[in-house]
Amino acid sequence: MSYANLENIQVSYDGKTSILQNLSLSIEKGELVSLLGSSGCGKTTTLRVVAGFIEPQAGRFTLSGKDLTRCPVHKRNFGLVFQSYALFPHLTVFENTAFGLKLRKIPSSEIKKRVDAILEITDLSALAKRYPKQMSGGQRQRVALARALVIEPELLLLDEPLSNLDAKLRLSMRVEIKALQKKLGITTLFVTHDQEECFSISDRVAVMNRGIIEQFDTPERIYSQPANEFVARFVGFTNFFEMERAGGNSYRIAGGYTVSLENTPVAGEKITAAIRPEDIVLAETGGPNAIPCTVEVRTFLGRGYQYKMQSPAGELVVSAGRDNVFRTGDRIFAALPSSKIVVC
Numbered sequence: 001m002s003y004a005n006l007e008n009i010q011v012s013y014d015g016k017t018s019i020l021q022n023l024s025l026s027i028e029k030g031e032l033v034s035l036l037g038s039s040g041c042g043k044t045t046t047l048r049v050v051a052g053f054i055e056p057q058a059g060r061f062t063l064s065g066k067d068l069t070r071c072p073v074h075k076r077n078f079g080l081v082f083q084s085y086a087l088f089p090h091l092t093v094f095e096n097t098a099f100g101l102k103l104r105k106i107p108s109s110e111i112k113k114r115v116d117a118i119l120e121i122t123d124l125s126a127l128a129k130r131y132p133k134q135m136s137g138g139q140r141q142r143v144a145l146a147r148a149l150v151i152e153p154e155l156l157l158l159d160e161p162l163s164n165l166d167a168k169l170r171l172s173m174r175v176e177i178k179a180l181q182k183k184l185g186i187t188t189l190f191v192t193h194d195q196e197e198c199f200s201i202s203d204r205v206a207v208m209n210r211g212i213i214e215q216f217d218t219p220e221r222i223y224s225q226p227a228n229e230f231v232a233r234f235v236g237f238t239n240f241f242e243m244e245r246a247g248g249n250s251y252r253i254a255g256g257y258t259v260s261l262e263n264t265p266v267a268g269e270k271i272t273a274a275i276r277p278e279d280i281v282l283a284e285t286g287g288p289n290a291i292p293c294t295v296e297v298r299t300f301l302g303r304g305y306q307y308k309m310q311s312p313a314g315e316l317v318v319s320a321g322r323d324n325v326f327r328t329g330d331r332i333f334a335a336l337p338s339s340k341i342v343v344c
């Protein structure tokens, strides 16, 4: 069994609509796992179950082999950081950070030692006597992180902790969080709707959709081997084809054209395959895996063009550079490189 385990969790807020449906997730010790999904898919709800703010209608949450499903929030030694920093305005950085330790009745000499150490690690020592209103958003969020870490949590829970920060700060903070998490070896559950942020920070990612996990895997595998059409669309595949096996690696698509695939599925005569817009290659002449098409709409995107094309296999969306520019109405060819086609 893994370090932290959600097993068949079911949550409904009103007793009718199911928000989490039989959700299971396992996290290894020291791992950073993310929940990724669009707004409303149930990420915060999942985190609330782990934190102990809501009791699931069914299922179990275990940590280190102990069943904590019905253990109250204050008895779980978890660090929590949310989107809003929720610092106490009348307390200094030091006092804010020390708060959880005071609550746990730790002797003040020990508190001083631990708070000093964590402020050092989070690069806040120089700000120890400041009040929240005297600091930037990034600094405040760092205090929230220090406050969560100082209790030496068995689990660190982060719910969109960077979404109130500006773009540049988000980038540097996510590197800091990752470095800190690895250095301290803290098992972490991170929630975000931002794919790039999620992929850059996570050991493994759970892609969520309407209360279920569609795929739980490394960022690399989710990006290059999406488990199904939902995940494929989520990570940027826009062109989908129904295909039928024509023999060997060869598959027939609508319009009677055949394309060859590199990674053919073991079973299935009929499959759905997908390719990203930037992986389709446009050319004036045909070639391997090329299908004829007509440029319908061209959109300038700055670093290149996006084309909407009509082909016998249906509509295609293609992103291309500025070297070879095609015009509306041009009859050209779209090549689908075998290595870039995924089966989902």
Ligand SMILES: Nc1ncnc2c1ncn2[C@@H]1O[C@H](COP(=O)(O)OP(=O)(O)O)[C@@H](O)[C@H]1O
Binding pocket: 013, 014, 019, 037, 038, 039, 040, 041, 042, 043, 044, 045, 046
């Ligand atoms: N306290 C609540 N009472 C009723 N419905 C809620 C409550 N909190 C969240 N929901 C609903 O549960 C679903 C999942 O919400 P949430 O877990 O906050 O999603 P996410 O964090 O992925 O945006 C949404 O449809 C939301 O409206």
Ligand SMILES: [Mg+2]
Binding pocket: 043, 044, 045
């Ligand atoms: Mg949320």
